[in-house]
Structure formats: structure tokens, C-alpha cells
Amino acid sequence: MTIHRTSNQVQTDSMATGTPPSDRETRSPAADANQSMDVRINGEPRSIPAGLTISDLLTHLDVRSSRVAVEKNRTIVPKTAHDKTPVEPGDTIEIVSFIGGG
Numbered sequence: 001m002t003i004h005r006t007s008n009q010v011q012t013d014s015m016a017t018g019t020p021p022s023d024r025e026t027r028s029p030a031a032d033a034n035q036s037m038d039v040r041i042n043g044e045p046r047s048i049p050a051g052l053t054i055s056d057l058l059t060h061l062d063v064r065s066s067r068v069a070v071e072k073n074r075t076i077v078p079k080t081a082h083d084k085t086p087v088e089p090g091d092t093i094e095i096v097s098f099i100g101g102g
Contacts, residue, residue, distance in 0.1 A: 037089040048087070055082040057093065069096045
């Protein structure tokens with residue numbers, strides 16, 4: 001990326017040409033796989049990779065998503081929203097497993 005300086009302004013090539021920036025330029029630092037964030041999972045403080053969804057978190061924790069209910073900050077997250085719901089720094093996540101029997 002080239003930086004153009006005009007008086008006190010700084011422009012990137014994408015700003016100067018009107019072309020959209022690349023994915024690398026628009027990604028937030030939290031999306032970087034090398035970063036982590038702190039959350040609470042079932043009452044325990046944990047450090048997890050940044051940028052995970054609920055579905056990604058369950059995979060990261062080796063939890064089978066078909067047999068759990070997930071609550072994020074005291075709100076139930078429907079299974080249909082697991083792929084779209086981001087886990088954010090400071091979130092409180094509760095994962096409840098269903099166990100059959102009698």
C-alpha cells in the first residue's frame with residue numbers, strides 16, 4: 001500500500017483511487033488469529049482466540065453443538081444463530097449439556 005501525503009492529509013491508494021481496500025486493510029485487529037481475548041465460560045475466566053463465533057467456540061472447546069444450549073450474557077443463543085453470533089471480549093458464556101437418562 002502506498003501512502004500519499006498532501007499537506008497535512010494522509011491518503012492510501014484505495015482512498016485516492018476510490019478502489020475498495022483489501023481484506024487485510026479492513027479487518028479489525030480482533031480478527032487476527034494471533035490475538036486472544038478474555039471471556040468467562042461457565043463461570044471460569046478463559047483466554048480464547050479473538051474473532052470466534054459461538055459455533056467456532058464450541059469447536060475450539062471440543063463440545064458437540066447438537067447436545068448443548070448456549071447463553072451469551074444471560075441471553076439464550078438459538079442454535080440457528082450460533083454461526084452468526086460473535087463472541088466478544090468480556091462476554092459471559094454458559095454452555096449447558098443435555099444428558100439423557102432416567
